Amino acid sequence: MTKPVISTHGLRVSYGDREVLHGIDFEVRHGETVVILGGSGSGKSTLLRALVGLEQPSGGEVVVNNTDLARCTAKQLDAIRKKIGLSFQGGALLGSMTVGENIALPLLEHSDLAPSTIEVMVRIKLEQVGLSGFEHFSPSQLSGGMKKRAAIARALAMDPEILFFDEPSAGLDPIMAAGIDELILNLKKAYSMSIVVVTHELASAFLIADRMILIDHGSIMAMGSPNEIRQSSQARVRQFLDRVADSTADDDVDHLRMFTEGI
Amino acid sequence: MSPTESIRARTSPVVAALAGVGAGTEQVLAYLGGLAELVGRSMASLVVSPLKRGRSLQRAVHQATLAGVRAIPIITLITFFVGVIIALQGAYGLRRLGAMQLVAGLVAISITRELGPLVAAIVVIGRSGSSFAAEIGAMRVTEELDALKTMALDPVAFLVTPKLAAMIVMMPCLVMWSDLMGVMGGALFGVTGGGFTPGGYFIATCEALAVRDVTTGLVKSMVFGIVVTAVGCYEGFSTGAGAESVGRSTTSAVVVSILLVVLIDLAFTFLFYSARPGL
Numbered sequence: 001m002t003k004p005v006i007s008t009h010g011l012r013v014s015y016g017d018r019e020v021l022h023g024i025d026f027e028v029r030h031g032e033t034v035v036i037l038g039g040s041g042s043g044k045s046t047l048l049r050a051l052v053g054l055e056q057p058s059g060g061e062v063v064v065n066n067t068d069l070a071r072c073t074a075k076q077l078d079a080i081r082k083k084i085g086l087s088f089q090g091g092a093l094l095g096s097m098t099v100g101e102n103i104a105l106p107l108l109e110h111s112d113l114a115p116s117t118i119e120v121m122v123r124i125k126l127e128q129v130g131l132s133g134f135e136h137f138s139p140s141q142l143s144g145g146m147k148k149r150a151a152i153a154r155a156l157a158m159d160p161e162i163l164f165f166d167e168p169s170a171g172l173d174p175i176m177a178a179g180i181d182e183l184i185l186n187l188k189k190a191y192s193m194s195i196v197v198v199t200h201e202l203a204s205a206f207l208i209a210d211r212m213i214l215i216d217h218g219s220i221m222a223m224g225s226p227n228e229i230r231q232s233s234q235a236r237v238r239q240f241l242d243r244v245a246d247s248t249a250d251d252d253v254d255h256l257r258m259f260t261e262g263i
Numbered sequence: 264m265s266p267t268e269s270i271r272a273r274t275s276p277v278v279a280a281l282a283g284v285g286a287g288t289e290q291v292l293a294y295l296g297g298l299a300e301l302v303g304r305s306m307a308s309l310v311v312s313p314l315k316r317g318r319s320l321q322r323a324v325h326q327a328t329l330a331g332v333r334a335i336p337i338i339t340l341i342t343f344f345v346g347v348i349i350a351l352q353g354a355y356g357l358r359r360l361g362a363m364q365l366v367a368g369l370v371a372i373s374i375t376r377e378l379g380p381l382v383a384a385i386v387v388i389g390r391s392g393s394s395f396a397a398e399i400g401a402m403r404v405t406e407e408l409d410a411l412k413t414m415a416l417d418p419v420a421f422l423v424t425p426k427l428a429a430m431i432v433m434m435p436c437l438v439m440w441s442d443l444m445g446v447m448g449g450a451l452f453g454v455t456g457g458g459f460t461p462g463g464y465f466i467a468t469c470e471a472l473a474v475r476d477v478t479t480g481l482v483k484s485m486v487f488g489i490v491v492t493a494v495g496c497y498e499g500f501s502t503g504a505g506a507e508s509v510g511r512s513t514t515s516a517v518v519v520s521i522l523l524v525v526l527i528d529l530a531f532t533f534l535f536y537s538a539r540p541g542l
Contacts, residue, residue, distance in 0.1 A: 052413050081415040092410035095401075106414045108318060154414075 002030040005162055005194045006051060010060030013043075013050050020046045022218045023060060028162075033188055033195040035205040038215035039240065045089075047215065048166055048198045052086055053077055064162070082110055085155030089167040091147035093139035093154065099126070100135030103154045110158065125153040129183060145176035152183065163187065165197040169204050177204065184208050202241065206230070214240065294519075298493045301419065301500075305427045308420035322425035330391040330426070331433030335440060338386050342374070342441040345382055346448020349373050354457055366457050367464050368471025370449030375472065379442040380480045381528060384487040387434065388520040392495035395426060396516035399499025400509040408500075423496045427489065434488030435481045442477065483531050487524050494520045 004027035011024040020043045028034045038044040049055040050062055053069040062069045064080050072080070093102045103122045107113055113121070126132055129149040139147060148168060155163060168184065169177035181204050188195060188208070199205055205212060205226075212229045214222040214237055222229060222237045232238065239246075274282075353369040399422060402408050411418045446468055453459035459467065498516040502508050 049409075054409050054412060078415040081413055084413065086410070086413045088406045088410060090405060092406040094407055094410070095405070096398075105416075109414070109416055154410075 002032075004029050004063075005065060006196070007063045008051070008060065009063070011047070011050060011057055011062060012059035013046050013055050014058040019058065020218050021050070024215075024218075024220060026213055026220065026223060028194055028196055030194055031192045033184070033197065033208055033210045035209035035212045036196065036198045036215060037200065037202070037205050037212055037240075039200060042215045043218040044198045044200075044215045045166060048086075048164060048196070051196065052084060052164060053081070082106075082158055083160055084162045084164065085158065085160035086164040087148065087151045087155045087166065087168060089170060091139065091151040093147060093150055095139055097139075098135060099131070099137050099139060099142070099150045099153075102139070102150065103135075103157050106154070106157045121157070122153075125156050126150075128156065128187075129153045130179070145172050145179070148172070148180060149183070152180075156187070159191075160193065162194045162196065165195070165199075167199055167201075168197060169199065169201050177201065180204075181207050202243075216240075294497075297501075298490075298497055301423060301497050302427070302489060302493045304419045305423040308417065308424045309428060319420075319425055319428075322421075323428040326426050326429035327433050329394075330387065330429055331437055334383075334386055334390055334437060337390070338383055338437055338441050339444050341386060342379060342382050342444040343448040343451075345378055346370055346374060346445035346450075347452050348448075349378065349445070350449040350452035350457065354452065363457055364467060365471075367449065367453055367459065367467035370453075371446055371468045371472045372476055374445030374449070375442045375476045375480050377480075377528070377532070379445050380438045380484045380487065381524070382445075383434065383437045383441040383484065384491065384524045385521060387430075387437065387488070388491050388517055388524065391426075391430070392491040392516050392520045393513045395492065395495030396498040396502075396512045397509055398422075399496055400502030400512040403500065403502045404504065404506065404509060418500075423492070426496065427492045430488035430492045431485055434484040438480055438484040439477075442480065479531070479535055483528060486527055486531075490523050490527060491520050494523060 006028040008024050008026055011021055012019060013021040024047060026034075036044045036047060046055060050057060050069075051064070053062075057070050061071075065083065067076055067080055069077065069080070093099065094105070097105065100119075100122045103125050104118050107118045107121060111118075122135055123132065126135060129152050131146060131149050131153065134142070134146070134150070139150065142150060152165075152168075165184065168180045172180065184195065184197065185208055187193065195208075197205070197208060209226050212222075212224065212226055213220055214229065216236055221240075222232055222234055224232075229237065230241070232241075238244075349370050350366055353366050354363060357363055357365050357369070399408070399418075402422075408418045411421055450459070450461065450464045450468075453464040453467075454461055457464075495516045498512040498519070502512040
């Protein structure tokens with residue numbers, strides 16, 4: 001069995017007094033695609049942010065490439081970040097730069113490559129995501145799907161060992177979403193990199209995952225291969241997979257108490 | 264009775280007022296500490312990686328163009344008219360004393376020591392301080408700051424350092440221009456309504472001015488540049504979620520910058536006066 005490239009042990013993250021993640025334990029192994037699945041507000045995006053060091057754990061640890069992110073120096077954190085790529089939900093392309101400059105930025109800042117080489121690499125990355133010829137466009141001139149693709153190209157710029165995706169197909173039409181799924185599958189085949197995808201899109205998740213983690217209310221509800229998850233008999237997992245809405249027939253007295261508490 | 268009400272009921276008005284003063288003071292000190300930390304980190308990145316391979320220099324030049332060069336037309340217009348206004352107001356009093364020849368000196372000293380730097384700073388706050396806050400605030404909302412971090416780029420070194428370097432260089436340049444335009448405004452009145460010849464006004468201005476009148480303005484302007492950049496960027500980094508908070512940060516950046524610039528101006532004026540009373 002290959003060594004884990006990412007592991008979390010009892011990971012807790014809080015915003016002020018509110019704890020969002022209540023002790024998460026899982027691993028991502030080399031070359032594996034792990035999909036973190038969960039509903040809105042389940043804590044999956046917070047988990048992703050903690051995995052790349054954008055959120056400080058209030059407890060537990062996140063270990064990436066044998067380095068604990070919470071206890072490493074800024075230099076060590078930068079060294080790890082140079083080996084990862086993150087595609088943000090909204091793209092997060094720098095609006096003051098063109099698409100090409102966005103992709104070239106990490107290469108310009110962290111490598112000694114000649115400008116002409118960087119230009120070639122930018123074209124290669126854009127070609128990989130199906131955006132050839134768009135290097136001179138500004139991010140504001142791109143559609144939602146194109147922005148996501150450009151963000152993936154930027155995430156790929158440094159040939160990362162680990163690639164993270166935050167809601168890669170959210171807000172896209174089915175054809176565009178299928179295109180992004182296919183792109184992730186192609187990247188997996190071509191580079192055998194470790195991929196972590198956070199999503200709530202079931203179809204995408206089952207298509208691309210080697211292993212799935214279901215998060216609910218800040219805790220891991222289920223973990224396993226797509227087949228194991230599909231065959232799960234856990235009530236909450238079934239509710240999520242079968243798209244059943246939460247029951248609205250709560251105790252009426254409790255419901256009323258919610259509105260009148262503290263008054 | 265709610266917990267808040269029970270605390271209020273137990274606390275006397277005097278204690279509550281003191282607690283309010285304490286909390287306010289703590290907030291102000293935390294804010295100033297935040298500004299100092301931002302300037303410190305930005306300066307450190309300027310020293311540690313001095314304009315790394317020219318790219319930071321490129322960004323600084325770009326910022327200098329935006330914040331400095333493009334401010335020239337509006338600064339020209341405003342300080343020119345301020346110069347005319349000072350000359351008119353001065354002439355109003357000096358004419359009764361039969362001392363119209365002092366108008367040129369009055370304009371020159373008022374503009375170089377006070378109004379030139381102050382007007383330039385206020386224009387720069389309106390144009391650049393607000394834009395720094397809006398730019399960084401919007402980047403925070405759209406996760407661009409997080410994107411920089413995940414690319415192992417320090418947002419302070421990437422965004423603040425070039426702005427700070429540009430402002431430290433451009434503010435004194437703008438103030439020199441502002442001084443010149445203010446004096447020209449005074450000269451317009453002096454020549455057309457004050458009985459001066461153009462050459463005579465120029466000579467009267469030079470005789471009234473000492474080098475330190477100009478240098479005190481330039482020293483102040485450099486500090487103004489640092490403060491305007493720090494407040495604009497700090498407000499940007501402090502932006503919460505949503506477009507509304509970007510608007511709030513922009514407003515705060517302008518209001519706080521103007522307040523700090525006036526307070527710093529007061530401190531400098533007091534310092535210069537105390538150091539050489541009567542001069």
